[in-house]
Amino acid sequence: MSENSEIQFVPKEEISGVDVNAVTVDSFGRDIIFGENGLIYSRTSGDIRPLVRPDKQAQSTVFEIVAGKYWYTTPFQIGASTQNLADTILERTGLHILPHAVKELLIAGFSFGLTPVYTGKKWLSLAQAVKDEGFNPYAWTVGDKEWQETKYHQSGLSKYIPPEGFLVPEGTSSEKTAVLLEELRRLNIAPPLLIVVDDKLENLQALERQLPPDLRGVFTSFHFKPENDLADANYFFHWLRDMSREKKVSPERVFLAMDVDNVLLRTNEILFGVFTSWLASLVQNKDNRVLSLS
Numbered sequence: 670m671s672e673n674s675e676i677q678f679v680p681k682e683e684i685s686g687v688d689v690n691a692v693t694v695d696s697f698g699r700d701i702i703f704g705e706n707g708l709i710y711s712r713t714s715g716d717i718r719p720l721v722r723p724d725k726q727a728q729s730t731v732f733e734i735v736a737g738k739y740w741y742t743t744p745f746q747i748g749a750s751t752q753n754l755a756d757t758i759l760e761r762t763g764l765h766i767l768p769h770a771v772k773e774l775l776i777a778g779f780s781f782g783l784t785p786v787y788t789g790k791k792w793l794s795l796a797q798a799v800k801d802e803g804f805n806p807y808a809w810t811v812g813d814k815e816w817q818e819t820k821y822h823q824s825g826l827s828k829y830i831p832p833e834g835f836l837v838p839e840g841t842s843s844e845k846t847a848v849l850l851e852e853l854r855r856l857n858i859a860p861p862l863l864i865v866v867d868d869k870l871e872n873l874q875a876l877e878r879q880l881p882p883d884l885r886g887v888f889t890s891f892h893f894k895p896e897n898d899l900a901d902a903n904y905f906f907h908w909l910r911d912m913s914r915e916k917k918v919s920p921e922r923v924f925l926a927m928d929v930d931n932v933l934l935r936t937n938e939i940l941f942g943v944f945t946s947w948l949a950s951l952v953q954n955k956d957n958r959v960l961s962l963s
């Protein structure tokens with residue numbers, strides 16, 4: 670029997686000493702706590718202990734499963750993607766986890782989703798740092814609307830970018846280009862500086878090809894690479910600040926569009942970090958004997 674097959678999520682809470690994300694109750698009536706560090710804890714009468722850490726085997730098996738991104742782009746289409754992931758996990762690891770629980774864990778992971786940046790004074794989210802500088806960025810993405818909106822709220826991106834600045838057409842990358850061109854047309858005045866940042870070069874190139882002539886001269890793109898310190902969030906933030914000064918355009922007059930996945934949000938880090946670790950931890954602790962540690 671697997672107690673993890675009946676995960677019920679309750680709202681997150683604060684517990685001293687552990688950065689708590691989601692709390693659930695297992696079949697023994699214990700609280701199960703999902704920590705920001707990727708570990709899972711159990712709590713019995715106030716006593717909090719980590720469950721057995723996932724070993725390398727569990728970690729790498731789950732990593733492989735999660736990396737098969739067939740399920741990720743539309744994870745909410747239950748019956749297709751999340752179901753698919755849950756089935757693969759059961760088949761490969763013996764952990765019986767409901768699609769609903771996979772979905773909730775995925776959402777919970779995005780509580781830590783905002784990309785961090787060091788501004789020179791302190792660590793902030795990239796979204797906040799850019800806002801604090803005076804920019805009013807658009808969040809620019811494409812795909813399953815429900816999933817994109819869930820990430821937008823769960824991560825806290827909604828605190829920095831209002832709904833009208835959240836451009837999320839359904840469909841493919843050509844819709845992504847179209848929605849930005851439409852927003853520029855709607856504003857009716859060419860901005861003095863148009864900056865677009867994305868981790869997919871094709872998106873930047875497609876946009877550049879389709880820009881009307883009056884915007885080509887003010888367009889600058891930034892190819893964001895989260896794993897390269899000459900193109901990551903820290904680099905981008907300083908580049909952006911310098912660009913606005915160099916072009917003598919104040920931040921509030923810059924039209925800035927920032928991609929969501931792997932730019933404003935550290936999507937891959939969440940998928941292959943906490944989300945993978947939590948699943949691996951559940952795999953490692955699926956046996957009652959191991960769970961009875963606490």
Ligand SMILES: [Mg+2]
Binds near residue numbers: 868869929930931
């Ligand atoms: Mg992206």
